[in-house]
Amino acid sequence: MTRARSAERRAEILRATLEVIAERGYRGATLGAVAERVGLTQQGLLHHFPTKEALLVAVLEERDQWDALPSDSWRLDLVASLVDYNAMRPGIVQTFSALLGESVTDDHPARDFFTRRYVTVRANMASVLRGAYGERLPGGLTPERAAVLMVAAMDGLQYQWLLDPDSVDMAESFREFLTLIEGRPGTTDEAADTD
Template identity: 45%
Template sequence: MTVQSTSPRAGGYARGRATREEILDAAMRLFGDVGYHTTSLRDVAARVGISHPGLLHHFPTKAALLEAVLQRRDEVDGTAFDDDVATSGDFLEALARLADRNAARPGIVELYATLSAEATSPEHPAHDYFRARYVRVLAQTTAAFEALQSEGRLRPGLDAATAARLSVAGMDGLQVQWLMAADAPDGRVDMAAAIRALHASLLTDLTGV
């Protein structure tokens, strides 16, 4: 008979993982609410309810914490996006579904909008991350429009690279408008519907209507 037991080391590891996740959640909210530069590691530690040295055990610098927050967002969004592409077979529809998911996660949208604006400065620790991200996203979106162009579905006179830039600009711009309209009397913009309309305007109407 084999007796199974949970070692103190295993229990400590599980607690450490749980604390790390709490730190990432708190940092994500604070970075989105007040910005990266305004937030201190002590602020994050206080939000979680741990000591400053306790937080440093998991993340020795604020830059390391920011990198982990961004990686976590990419992992979650990347998995969901790939699943949408696989199920729908449509890259542009997957983008619209991503916009729809974002509408249910205002903290994530605010984090991205705040950090991407701050990171335009070359001195910002996330500058290289966002530059690389835009290169990657533009390449993926351009490839999607090139495939549509080869099928005769891209509007005449419009090249795939320009269509991709319009799509990425639309996604990012709609997020800012959505955040700014939190208290608007007519409600927030439907980001998914708006991005679908934008994409439709870039494609040839194959219905003949």
């Protein structure tokens, strides 16, 4: 197989995996189900991705590339829009959250991916915050300190939302978090009703 053909096949497998994840969630995204979708034997699929974890990490890396914007165009409302968008794709959020959970155990194959990813994501978020507010946010934190909390809030909200979507509005809660780091109380609808 030529290198171009192999890259094409790889991209096809990742698209198929994303479809299977959307339809059947993290548990349903087995190597067998993905192999069937792309018309490969499981052995053939293993040639491209040696384990389920390797396949799912590749899907998450691919998603990060699609989600990424040129660093100079990052705006805080785009981050909120990304959370809105995630609320419409529970399968991939479930996959991210399940794999993140596994990754904190010793020697997990996805541990390195998530560790590196957080370094990058925190730096990107700090850059967005610096672009919007300079060296000190209205809420009092530096962009770097606020970035840690912004990423934590996004991830933490995902778990509460996945477990109980009727009780937790992930996108609305994230916008409320933004009002906190922006230091502008009373700007959400809910806050407006008594102040």
